[in-house]
Amino acid sequence: MPATLDDLVRTGPGTLAGGYLRLFWQPLMRSEDLPSGRAQPVRLMSEDFTVYRGMSGEAFVVAPRCAHRKTLLHTGRVIDDTIRCLYHGWQYNGTGQCVYQPAERESFTQATKIAAYPTTEWAGLIWAYIGPGNPPPMFNHPDFDRPGLISVGPPEVWPCNLWNRLDNGPDLMHVVYTHEETLAREYGINDQFKHVPELNAVETEFGVESTVKTPREASYFHFLMPFTNAIAARSSRLEGVRDGTKVWAYEMFIRTAIDDENSRSFHVSLVDVHGEDAQRYIEERDRVRRELDPNAVIEANAQAVLDGRMPIQDMDRRLTSYYSFLVEDYACQVGQGPIADREGERLGSIDKGTALLRKLWLRELTALAEGKPLKQWVIPAGLADRTEPQPSLRVAR
Numbered sequence: 114m115p116a117t118l119d120d121l122v123r124t125g126p127g128t129l130a131g132g133y134l135r136l137f138w139q140p141l142m143r144s145e146d147l148p149s150g151r152a153q154p155v156r157l158m159s160e161d162f163t164v165y166r167g168m169s170g171e172a173f174v175v176a177p178r179c180a181h182r183k184t185l186l187h188t189g190r191v192i193d194d195t196i197r198c199l200y201h202g203w204q205y206n207g208t209g210q211c212v213y214q215p216a217e218r219e220s221f222t223q224a225t226k227i228a229a230y231p232t233t234e235w236a237g238l239i240w241a242y243i244g245p246g247n248p249p250p251m252f253n254h255p256d257f258d259r260p261g262l263i264s265v266g267p268p269e270v271w272p273c274n275l276w277n278r279l280d281n282g283p284d285l286m287h288v289v290y291t292h293e294e295t296l297a298r299e300y301g302i303n304d305q306f307k308h309v310p311e312l313n314a315v316e317t318e319f320g321v322e323s324t325v326k327t328p329r330e331a332s333y334f335h336f337l338m339p340f341t342n343a344i345a346a347r348s349s350r351l352e353g354v355r356d357g358t359k360v361w362a363y364e365m366f367i368r369t370a371i372d373d374e375n376s377r378s379f380h381v382s383l384v385d386v387h388g389e390d391a392q393r394y395i396e397e398r399d400r401v402r403r404e405l406d407p408n409a410v411i412e413a414n415a416q417a418v419l420d421g422r423m424p425i426q427d428m429d430r431r432l433t434s435y436y437s438f439l440v441e442d443y444a445c446q447v448g449q450g451p452i453a454d455r456e457g458e459r460l461g462s463i464d465k466g467t468a469l470l471r472k473l474w475l476r477e478l479t480a481l482a483e484g485k486p487l488k489q490w491v492i493p494a495g496l497a498d499r500t501e502p503q504p505s506l507r508v509a510r
Contacts, residue, residue, distance in 0.1 A: 283466025
């Protein structure tokens with residue numbers, strides 16, 4: 114049977130969307146949040162994992178619990194490149210092999226193994242492959258290998274389904290409405306409603322290319338299957354920027370499912386700053402991080418909007434545009450509910466990108482269910498250089 118909208122939102126073990134996502138590398142956490150000698154628990158698609166960094170600096174992903182008495186391994190101690198259980202000292206290496214058990218026979222130790230997963234780091238994130246068989250080529254966007262500063266924002270953990278966030282990626286029209294307050298504050302834009310932009314979306318080798326053309330500019334937005342959207346822009350919506358200053362950056366927004374009602378998002382930026390400018394950017398970014406806790410920003414602003422305690426135009430004026438965008442998106446996406454009622458929606462002509470993304474996903478899930486070949490998505494170099502839509506992509510008014 115063809116996949117349905119309900120299939121999109123279920124990602125646990127044994128689900129159709131979960132099976133599809135497990136064919137791809139998944140980001141688990143920021144590299145900077147895991148120093149050597151530390152371990153952390155991570156939940157992904159309703160499964161739990163232990164992520165630890167050995168004393169060599171290498172990151173490893175293994176099962177959440179010790180094979181002995183099922184104690185959580187992240188509570189244990191990292192020794193060299195192994196992790197030792199807090200309860201009785203059973204010790205595992207990065208392959209999941211038990212390498213030490215107090216008072217047990219060597220053969221018993223060698224016969225004990227827990228699950229371990231291929232792990233790597235790229236673009237400031239720790240990635241793992243938790244699917245069947247050998248891992249595919251690692252997710253890689255060649256444009257992010259260019260010179261510049263890679264900056265990864267604090268992970269956004271929101272109480273809504275992954276698809277509340279994915280749907281927003283190729284939804285270009287939301288920008289002028291959802292982010293009206295930020296656009297007015299940071300850019301002085303107050304007439305964005307005088308012209309309806311030209312919108313279109315097409316399938317590509319990497320996913321969905323959406324285009325928007327307004328009297329001011331024309332832009333590309335790229336959705337990289339299965340869970341990332343990317344945009345190049347001269348923007349003030351970056352952590353290390355204040356007072357409307359614009360810096361060129363190429364940004365990825367990578368979304369993952371924690372479970373069916375909670376999601377995690379990583380914002381990775383390649384910022385065109387170098388040398389002393391890069392150091393100043395880092396200092397300003399870190400200063401903003403010390404001053405503004407994302408959870409406090411959400412509670413004092415976005416949650417107040419959702420609760421009806423405050424209109425969006427009254428959100429804290431001290432917020433940088435990075436945070437005011439976050440507040441506006443949270444209010445809209447979390448406000449759809451933990452799992453949005455997509456069967457009850459009425460999509461219109463402005464929803465080309467969202468409709469196409471769902472179509473591609475449903476096509477791939479149906480192929481997976483029927484055992485047919487899946488499309489092999491390829492991210493080409495040069496997407497960051499695309500600034501003007503091709504004539505063939507423009508939509509007549």
